[in-house]
Amino acid sequence: EPEVTQTPSHQVTQMGQEVILRCVPISNHLYFYWYRQILGQKVEFLVSFYNNEISEKSEIFDDQFSVERPDGSNFTLKIRSTKLEDSAMYFCASSPPARGISYEQYFGPGTRLTVT
């Protein structure tokens, strides 16, 4: 069964460094998302991406964040200058082409980002 994959599973970085989190969505999906979950808190939406542009973004997704689909398979989240409060689990998700109103999202296993 196709699944969303994410690399790395765990990333440790120093404050102020840039990180790139990578995701490979399910191959025929057209909508892509990033979420994050700070330890002990709820999963929060960051951004959605469709047709090579951002569809929607939350207040969390400020100028230090960017997303890209550099080729036909990868979907990346870049954090330019990490802060301690960026430490969280980051989930990538994708959803298939719209069929009626079936918009379920398929999630990857997450990347745990630790900023020291």
Added chain:
Amino acid sequence: AQSVTQLDSHVSVSEGTPVLLRCNYSSSYSPSLFWYVQHPNKGLQLLLKYTSAATLVKGINGFEAEFKKSETSFHLTKPSAHMSDAAEYFCVVSVLPNTGNQFYFGTGTSLTVIP
């Protein structure tokens, strides 16, 4: 505005007994509702979804949920708990039409199954 409230942060049941995980939602529009499960060190797996068709929705692993508009609820049930059901469960609301299809998550319910 959209939001989800999961009424219990922790639920503990004995193996073989029924499971009830409660979820209430708030939505300005007709919502789509989902339940996801997260096992330790695993991704979020879709259990079931409601998208304005039948109000009683059947999912994987014997789980069901009933959409009750009058109560703005979408509680998850299972007649008989299994040890493998121990996990974190998330209730999620999404609103259409919304090209961003942003998901709003509840805070999660941790289910413990006692042998």
